[in-house]
Amino acid sequence: MRRVFIVLFILIAAIQFLRPERANIPEDPAKHIQSYVKVPEDITKILIRSCYDCHSNTTRWPWYSEIAPFSWVIADDVKSGRRHLNFSEWGTYSQKRMGKKLYQIAEVAGDSSMPLTSYRLTHPDAKLSSMELKMLGTWAEEQADEIPDSDDHHEEEAPHM
Numbered sequence: 179m180r181r182v183f184i185v186l187f188i189l190i191a192a193i194q195f196l197r198p199e200r201a202n203i204p205e206d207p208a209k210h211i212q213s214y215v216k217v218p219e220d221i222t223k224i225l226i227r228s229c230y231d232c233h234s235n236t237t238r239w240p241w242y243s244e245i246a247p248f249s250w251v252i253a254d255d256v257k258s259g260r261r262h263l264n265f266s267e268w269g270t271y272s273q274k275r276m277g278k279k280l281y282q283i284a285e286v287a288g289d290s291s292m293p294l295t296s297y298r299l300t301h302p303d304a305k306l307s308s309m310e311l312k313m314l315g316t317w318a319e320e321q322a323d324e325i326p327d328s329d330d331h332h333e334e335e336a337p338h339m
């Protein structure tokens with residue numbers, strides 16, 4: 179029994195050296211969604227509270243994101259989240275993509291699939307009420323409708339773009 183613990187301890191210690199990248203890329207305000215889309219203050223608050231940790235370059239890394247294996251899972255979510263939708267790099271999107279992302283935000287607000295369940299469990303404050311989800315969805319859809327050339331949101335997107 180004791181040997182099992184020692185081996186386990188060594189293993190846990192050893193994996194701590196496998197550190198995922200947890201960088202916060204400096205923000206360019208000119209590229210931020212706030213420079214392109216009208217984002218009222220209450221929506222900004224929702225995005226900061228529930229979305230920016232995975233969908234912006236200003237992630238607030240929790241203390242346990244230092245500890246493997248949580249560090250791997252969290253870094254992975256952030257990496258994938260940023261790749262799918264990055265509010266800090268909105269300005270790099272084509273108009274068409276901006277429209278599509280806004281419709282997708284309306285979609286995830288509609289089926290309350292965001293933030294991810296794992297995040298909701300570890301961040302109870304990030305859970306959005308049905309009122310907030312409705313606000314977010316309405317806002318995203320209105321903004322998407324304002325973007326010309328974005329009316330093809332039913333088109334399937336290539337996987338993992």
Ligand code: HEC
Pocket residue numbers: 225228229230231232233254255256258259262263279282283286292293294297306339
């Ligand atoms: C814990 C990290 C995390 C948080 C917090 C989070 N997301 Fe996500 N989000 C992801 C990941 C990872 C994906 C891509 C893969 C998936 O769907 O699981 C994603 C996908 C999406 C997509 C789909 C984009 C696409 O290309 O299909 C939208 C839209 C989205 N998130 C919006 C939001 C909004 C709005 C919030 C806040 C209410 C939010 N997310 C909070 C991690 C997160």
